[in-house]
Amino acid sequence: MSLVVQKFGGTSVGDADRIRAVADHVARTKRGGRDVVVVVSAMGKTTDDLIRLSKDVSDTQPPREMDMLLTSGERISMALLCMALSDLGVPALSFTGSQAGIITDTDHTKAKILEIKPDRLVEAIAAGIVPVVAGFQGVSTSRDITTLGRGGSDTTAVALAATLGADVCEIYTDVSGVFTADPRVVPSAHKIPQISFEEMLELAASGGRVLALRSVEFARNFHVPLHVRSSFTWEPGTWVKEEDSTMEQPVVSAISHDTSEAKVTVRHVPDQPGVAARIFTAVAAAGVNVDMIVQNTSVEGYTDISFTVPRTDLSHSLEAASRIADEVGAKQVLADDKIGRVSLVGAGMKSHPGVTAKMFGTLAKEGINIEMISTSAIRISCVVRQEMVEPAVVALHTAFEL
């Protein structure tokens, strides 16, 4: 029998009505003759509420205890969903991360899955039962409860789909799929019926909010087709899968943007081997995830190095960069938190060298200055002033006829 993993995010199980609607859909899928494994997130704002409560109680918030605290959220939603399925006559059993055999390392609040031992799930499926698994959580090799960090429930769903050999992993959310641009910025943006893993990775990395980067990597590595769709309309959404070589690729598939980052520039850095390594080692040691890095050609033995970081990490990044700047004799460290990024993503770009020129030309025509550029085989990103991000997205969406 074919098997589908269905993952429901926080808004999809936000209240009693929503939980019953999800149960209806799972029951329909099961009655349609397919085996179903469900993965759920915590209800609506539960996780945010628990984080707030922990801040009221404590200044230290030890990571092991944060994990114990936050994993209570999925227990609530999965137990309620099983009850709603039972009302519909569909046998269902809830499983914590630990009961589902999701074994992780001991890196609390951002644990990595090491192994899945799905015996209990396999047993339940064979008995005609729908297993409802807590997303976002696992149990560590030292038998402590862990969480998988941002986007963790998507990761749980994809990992289970890979382990159980599911035909597809359906990711239900509050939007109806992946769009050619953010519909709040470009009202004419439309849903993309199908997109390759590589394009989805670039979109997720460049500000697309629909899927977490990590779950897309996982799906690509384990060849699990994803179907991103709405739990409000239940209509078909966007398939994310292996690139289909028989189909002609559109040159540009989508435009993403991100206004959550800030830029750090280290000016007048001596152009010597090892200097960049020292700067980024220090920044990484401060726990900061650097995104774009640009270094210009050196002039008279000196160069400028710019990089972007999440705006919430700006002060840590500045501190680390300034320390190294002093040590290596750089002139100045500048911060800029008024930037934004616009990216074109498309598998067809690989064979269409004119895309970059067209992108820069479009931005120039709109009077938008480009401050940093970074490219991959299927993506071009430009850093611009933050207030120019939306006009840039609109202009590019029209120019590339999306």
Added chain:
Amino acid sequence: MSLVVQKFGGTSVGDADRIRAVADHVARTKRGGRDVVVVVSAMGKTTDDLIRLSKDVSDTQPPREMDMLLTSGERISMALLCMALSDLGVPALSFTGSQAGIITDTDHTKAKILEIKPDRLVEAIAAGIVPVVAGFQGVSTSRDITTLGRGGSDTTAVALAATLGADVCEIYTDVSGVFTADPRVVPSAHKIPQISFEEMLELAASGGRVLALRSVEFARNFHVPLHVRSSFTWEPGTWVKEEDSTMEQPVVSAISHDTSEAKVTVRHVPDQPGVAARIFTAVAAAGVNVDMIVQNTSVEGYTDISFTVPRTDLSHSLEAASRIADEVGAKQVLADDKIGRVSLVGAGMKSHPGVTAKMFGTLAKEGINIEMISTSAIRISCVVRQEMVEPAVVALHTAFEL
């Protein structure tokens, strides 16, 4: 080193301030040179809120899923308490029922503890860590999460104290101990410094709300001294322990009352062997816990059988009793939900036969009619009209000079 188990109920950990106050107290105990194991309930009304939510979602509420749902409550309170202890520099680790090795049978929502495998707790204590254990929950022999039912957190605390060989199990609550009567009814009621397990059992069984019956039974069986005290004033409370033969026992220790029951009377029952057994087998099969049973001497081959049950179980009880009444040819089944019960409890009663007469005389003087009587070696209970319960308690408290 001496070991104390400290159990904190829902009001004791009701909000962020209360959790920090509890952490202070645990830290003081630990710094005073004693090892501490903490057991916590869910915060305040969390459990009630979750039950309400489950009713919004589902009509069937499968017991296994109710257990999964409700056990999220203690995870929240124990993780927060560990964070607050960490703020105070006291190393603490939270443990779910499963992690604490509390193995139960598979009777969901009212599981019994079969065994405790406290390896992780022992390890933590040896390392100078305060284990904070989720009350009320365990893991079944089929690896499912279970709850221990009403008063389950007290049971967890006493069971851990017995297993770990603790010197005392301290039960912190929102009252300062066990009183000679309910202070809301008798303002002059006072705290009892020490009471025997047997008396406490009778008090718990006859309406005293401070300790759950089951945890007192457990403490008596395993010789674990209890200390019931307030987490608001932290003053010494009531010790519950083996009867101390060197001390003179007061004749009457306390007066308890209960207005949560209803009475069922099966009238004109043929006085034949096996009839009572059939009635109470049917009532038990309906899942109802019968409390008092009174059968009068038969007149002309017929008798009346009355019994009390929790008022919430009245309709199930009536249904079961009526079915058997028809089968055995009894005349009538009557229900009365306007009753209440008043009980005198005291170890000294055993050797003071005049207590019963004095109790009945006191009630008669107040014009209070006695509808049912039930006695044990150290308790006398009378069923009276519900509105006469409070006057009865007040009159008896005065008559027995408590």
